[in-house]
Amino acid sequence: MSAATATPPRGRSRPSTWSRTSATGRALLTTVLTTGVTTFMFLPLLALHLSATGTPVGRVGLLIGLLSLCGQGFSVLSGHLVDRVGARTTTTAGFACRIVGYLLISAGGAALVPGIAAVGIGGSLLVLSVKTRLVIEAAAHDDTRGMLALRSTFGNVGVVLGPVLGAVAYPLGFDAILAAAVLSHLGLGFHLTFLAKDEAAQAPADLAFAPAAPERKPDPGHTATAPGRRGPAVLFLAAVAYWALYSQLNAVIPLTARALTGTTVAITVVFTLNGALVLLFQYTLLRRFLGHLPPRTLLTAGFAAFAVAYLVLLPQAGWLSLLLFTVPATLAEMLIGPSLDELAVTTAPPRRTGRALGLLGLAGAIGSPLGAGLGTHLLQSLHGGPAVWLTVTTAAALAAAACLLLPRPAR
Structure with missing residues (x-):
């Protein structure tokens, strides 16, 4: 455990992951929350929308399966892009891909299949690039476990709120839900592409137990392992x-x-x-x-x-x-x-x-x-x-x- 993460003196507690996270890191966590909300506003109602537009039941099942396949099946290529072109660029590509996908779904007809595929692929790009950027920032504080747990919590807030907000918005029309997704992705994408800087947050200056130049050693929550062959x-x-x-x-x-x-x-x-x-x-x-x-x-x-x-x-x-x-x-x-x-x-x-x-x-x-x-x-x-x-x-x-x-x- 590094000196910066050692047990603080009595009366002091280790600062929370959120308080040690930079403005960019907080924007990334907000992205996890917002994309979770909009995804689960959209996803549970997609089958209803497709059925209402006259899509046969069998085709509805195939389209829902396509969304899942593109989301998870594309993950290896998404990870390769994160490593090759950078997590920041991949985040921007994920936002762009999802925005195009939502617009194509709204257009319907022949644009439906590429639209659903674009939403799935864009989601894969966003999930992996945002997670990678959060992990890189957390590594500066030996708090990888705390960041991953916080990210999971933000994601679950979206899972809980999304269906509720989707049910409230559905009487306004499915296009209203798609519009909310597009607008939120535009705002977050612009901020993370042009305004945010990827830099690790500094520990608060008033922490008396944090030395000026801590020695970096493995933390139990960020344990280095020797992977070996198996x-x-x-x-x-x-x-x-x-x-x-x-x-x-x-x-x-x-x-x-x-x-x-x-x-x-x-x-x-x-x-x-x-x-x-x-x-x-x-x-x-x-x-x-x-x-x-x-x-x-x-x-x-x-x-x-x-x-x-x-x-x-x-x-x-x-x-x-x-x-x-x-x-x-x-x-x-x-x-x-x-x-x-x-x-x-x-x-x-x-x-x-x-x-x-x-x-x-x-x-x-x-x-x-x-x-x-x-x-x-x-x-x-x-x-x-x-x-x-x-x-x-x-x-x-x-x-x-x-x-x-x-x-x-x-x-």
């Missing part, structure tokens, strides 16, 4: 496993929640509780209470939490099983996502951060449809019995054990 492969497989397990929340859990409670409102309760827990506790948990633990340990604990979550569904005890499932499942989400990012960043070769993060995006593109397909197949073939959850629990436990194959953090 490290990247195990990390990639862990990311695939994470998205396969997480995809059950969208594919299998909604059907299970209805079966357990007899109401379709149950899944809304699950997602609301999940979002509230992430917003309230993720940043504090990762930065303050678990900041001394290496990401390898957090990753293992996260998959173990997933195993507990799915094991709780075995008794099929109605609302009780469903609510008890939500807590460890949310804990798994809070631990695994940022830990995968942290390991990818801290083990990546020099100037390969974008590609390392891009590979995690590719893992999501593989794991999400794979997990959803296998989960629904199990649910159908095993008729929703305990064997479904025993199988998923075993998969999560095996993933936790596999994480122990990751290289130990260097001391």
Whole structure:
């Protein structure tokens, strides 16, 4: 741990990640929030809009799939662009691509397919470039874990607010939602392209425990590891496993929640509780209470939490099983996502951060449809019995054990 991040004297506390972040870093975090809001204003209503314009149901499904494919499937190339042309330039390209995409969707007709593809590709460019710029800034303060947790919190605010604002704005017309997305992207894109400067924030001058020239040493929250030969492969497989397990929340859990409670409102309760827990506790948990633990340990604990979550569904005890499932499942989400990012960043070769993060995006593109397909197949073939959850629990436990194959953090 560096002297600048050592335990402060009594009465002092380590400054928050937000307070140590530069004006540009705060603009980047605002971008995470705003793009999250506009994406989830637009995404849940896209199928309704397409159906209302006479698009056949089969084509609607293909267009929604195209959006996901372009968003996650393009991530490796996005990461390559971040490393080759720079994160700042890639951010500008992401904003431009998304603005063009929203305008094409508004035009409709033959412009619909390229418009949806442009929105997906633009989202991939923005996610990876903004994350890379935030990580670079946080590295100056040995606060990579805090920044990744804060970024995740801002993103989840957008996930929670977006559908609500979209439902409020939808009576004004789908074009009003697209216009809000275009205007917000224009404003943020202009600021980050022409006004913002990429520079690390300085620690507040009044921190008596911060010396003038601190010695830079690895921080437990930003642990340097020796990836070896197996490290990247195990990390990639862990990311695939994470998205396969997480995809059950969208594919299998909604059907299970209805079966357990007899109401379709149950899944809304699950997602609301999940979002509230992430917003309230993720940043504090990762930065303050678990900041001394290496990401390898957090990753293992996260998959173990997933195993507990799915094991709780075995008794099929109605609302009780469903609510008890939500807590460890949310804990798994809070631990695994940022830990995968942290390991990818801290083990990546020099100037390969974008590609390392891009590979995690590719893992999501593989794991999400794979997990959803296998989960629904199990649910159908095993008729929703305990064997479904025993199988998923075993998969999560095996993933936790596999994480122990990751290289130990260097001391």
